[in-house]
Amino acid sequence: MSNVVTTHSTQEKVTVTGRQFRSAMVASVLGWSFDLYDLFLLLFVAPTISALFFPTSSPTISLAAVYASFAVTLLMRPLGSAIFGSYADKNGRKKAMIVAVVGVGVSTAAFGLLPTVPQIGFMAAIIFLILRLVQGVFVGGVVASTHTIGTESASPKWRGLMSGLIGGGGAGLGALFASLTFTIVSAIFPGEAFNEWGWRVMFLTGILGAGAGLFVFRSLNESPLWVQLREENKVKDEKNKDQEVVLEQSPLKMFFKKYSRVLIVNLMIVIGGGSGYYLTSGFIPTFLKVVNKVSPEVLSGVLISTSIVTIIAALLFGHISELIGRKKTFLLVGVLNIIGLPYFYLALADSVTTFSIYLNAMGLVFLGNAAYAPVLIFLNERFPTAIRSTGTGVSWNMGFALGGMMPTFVTLASGTVENIPNTLMYFAIGIFLVYIIGSFIVPETRGNLK
Numbered sequence: 001m002s003n004v005v006t007t008h009s010t011q012e013k014v015t016v017t018g019r020q021f022r023s024a025m026v027a028s029v030l031g032w033s034f035d036l037y038d039l040f041l042l043l044f045v046a047p048t049i050s051a052l053f054f055p056t057s058s059p060t061i062s063l064a065a066v067y068a069s070f071a072v073t074l075l076m077r078p079l080g081s082a083i084f085g086s087y088a089d090k091n092g093r094k095k096a097m098i099v100a101v102v103g104v105g106v107s108t109a110a111f112g113l114l115p116t117v118p119q120i121g122f123m124a125a126i127i128f129l130i131l132r133l134v135q136g137v138f139v140g141g142v143v144a145s146t147h148t149i150g151t152e153s154a155s156p157k158w159r160g161l162m163s164g165l166i167g168g169g170g171a172g173l174g175a176l177f178a179s180l181t182f183t184i185v186s187a188i189f190p191g192e193a194f195n196e197w198g199w200r201v202m203f204l205t206g207i208l209g210a211g212a213g214l215f216v217f218r219s220l221n222e223s224p225l226w227v228q229l230r231e232e233n234k235v236k237d238e239k240n241k242d243q244e245v246v247l248e249q250s251p252l253k254m255f256f257k258k259y260s261r262v263l264i265v266n267l268m269i270v271i272g273g274g275s276g277y278y279l280t281s282g283f284i285p286t287f288l289k290v291v292n293k294v295s296p297e298v299l300s301g302v303l304i305s306t307s308i309v310t311i312i313a314a315l316l317f318g319h320i321s322e323l324i325g326r327k328k329t330f331l332l333v334g335v336l337n338i339i340g341l342p343y344f345y346l347a348l349a350d351s352v353t354t355f356s357i358y359l360n361a362m363g364l365v366f367l368g369n370a371a372y373a374p375v376l377i378f379l380n381e382r383f384p385t386a387i388r389s390t391g392t393g394v395s396w397n398m399g400f401a402l403g404g405m406m407p408t409f410v411t412l413a414s415g416t417v418e419n420i421p422n423t424l425m426y427f428a429i430g431i432f433l434v435y436i437i438g439s440f441i442v443p444e445t446r447g448n449l450k
Contacts, residue, residue, distance in 0.1 A: 020221045021153050025162065027220045028150030031101050032170025033177065034209035035142040038108040038135070039073070040178035041206070042066070043285050045199040052116040052195075053128050064411040069129055073136035074397075074404035080140020081393025082252055088389035089251035093149035093223045096389070098214065100141030105210025107135040112203035144393030146170070151380050151449065152223040152388075159449060160322030161315060163377035168314015168369050175281060176307035181205055183300040229385045251387040259391060262382055266395045267402075268438025269330060270379070273372030274403020275431045276337060279424060280368025281310055283407050284361055287424075290417050291349055292357060302358055306365040313366045314373040321374035325446045326381075330439035333370045334432050340367045341428040349421035371435065375399075381445035406431070 042049065046066045054065035080100070088096035110131055117124045146166060154162045181202060189198030255263075284306060288294045294302070321329040341364065348360035375396070383391035406427060414423040 020224070023220050024150050024153035024223070025165065027097065027216055028146040028162075028166045029170045029173065030216050031097055031142055031146040031213060032166055033173035034101055034213055035104050035139055035146070036171050036174030037177045037181075037209055038104050038174075038206050039139065040175055040282075041108065041181070041202050042069075043282060044178055044182045045202055046286055047289060048195050048199045052118070052199075053125050055117055064408055069132050072129055073132045073139065074401035076133050076136025077140035077143065077397035077401055078394050080137035081144045081397045082140075082390065083137065084141030085144035085390035085393035086250055086252045088145050088148070088393075089226075089387055092226060093145045093152075093389060094217065094220050096141060097145035097149065097220075098217050100138050100145060101213035101217070102210045103138035104135060104142060105206045105208070105213065107131060107138060108206025108209070109204050111206075112200040140393060140397045143396050144389045147376050147392050147396060148380060148389045149220075149223045151377055152225040152385075153221075156447065156449070157322065159377050159380075160326075160374060160446075161319040163321070163375070163380075164314035164316070164318020164373040167372055167376045168318070169311050171277065171281065171369065172307045172309075172311035172314070175310060176304060179300060179303040179307055182303075186296050186300075225385045251390040255383075255387050255390045255394065259383065259387070263391075263395055263398070265438065265441055266379060266382060267399050268434055269442060270372075270375055270395055270399025271402045272334070272337075272431055272435030272438070273375045274400035275406045275427075276341075276368035276371030276403070277400070278404045279406050279410070279428060279431075280341070280364045281306065282404070283410070283424070284365065286407070287348065287420065288357070288361070291420055292351065294357065298354055298357065302361050305358060306361055309362045309365045310369045313369040317370040317373035318377070321377070322446065325444050326374050326378045327439060327442060327444045329374050330378075330442070331436065333367075333373075334436035334439055337367050337371055338429055338432040338436065341432070342425040345421045345424045345428070371432075377449070378442075378445055381448035 050062035050066045054062045054069075084096045084100050111128070114128060114131070115124050150166045151159050151162050185198050185201050186194055189196075189201065285299065285303060288299050288302060317329060317333060320332075344360050344364040344367070348357065348364065351357045351360055376392070379392040379395050380388060382395070410420065410423050410427055413427075414420045
């Protein structure tokens, strides 16, 4: 088996072996899953962390503070993509991926060693936030590399599917790994033991992702499009060696100078995709705990089920975008979400049986994760190979940073736990109105990755 990809400048065909394709696919999916596994751990222990690092007289305010710390990480992700994306465009996607994935794992494990407010006072919260900032930089670097090398190694007919596989498959696996970890750790450390030691063990498992990443990336080949571009530049340098050398702009400068308008339009789509993810998959653990008040056993079961649904939704709508185009898929998903999310939020809040909780939670997650399935390949197709990691990483992380802040805004706007479902409904309607408008504005990009 082999795939054929082409360079943007010469349209020259580059053959990728089946092994190279599978290696890039596995590395991208697992790299992104390790990344989201580390982020999801905080969502699973949010109620515990709120009491240990952000204690207040109001449980809702404490919970909002935890989500604010999550948002702090998201705000650092564009900076991480700017740094690692520029590095990946200059030196290769593989090198950037290795450093970023290991950095995320190590910084996550460090949370398990932190002192708490009862131990050292308010400095515990400050140290916690600083470490979240560091983690955010590495997370942004993971996006810049995983979100390009996989699609650049795929043949055109599979790029939509690859987009869904990396974005949703990685997210689903990350959530699944986190769900399984939570299930095991909460069983080993039940009740108050979890609040004392279990949450630390959850974070310390982040080091396993770093180790697994190093093992997986050993056999990873560099992106064929990036390699081809490097070879072309070498030929140009050889031809022009006797002439005056004109220094090219850095990928980051080129991106902001020539593609700032593209970035603004991209964000109308990416913010919707990020919000769809964080207001469904990202918010479900807290929703089920504080609104439905489910048992840990039901919570674990629902989260495992929704993790699988995440993968299915992303694969389905990623491939649909290859069949009917990115633009039409965005419009379709936008309409489905603006109708479906309000219904499922309210239905889940009113659910009294375990079956209805499972059903409505899976409906929410299916629609929310469909929203970003084609986003990865859409962003890849908006930028040339020379700045693709930078452009994709910054666009994705800026949009997902704003989307990731939505749980904080929802929690604060709700005021009380009882108001959370209605607030989620109104936020979803407003966000996906912008998403639909963006779908009309953006051009069709299918086939532009060359």
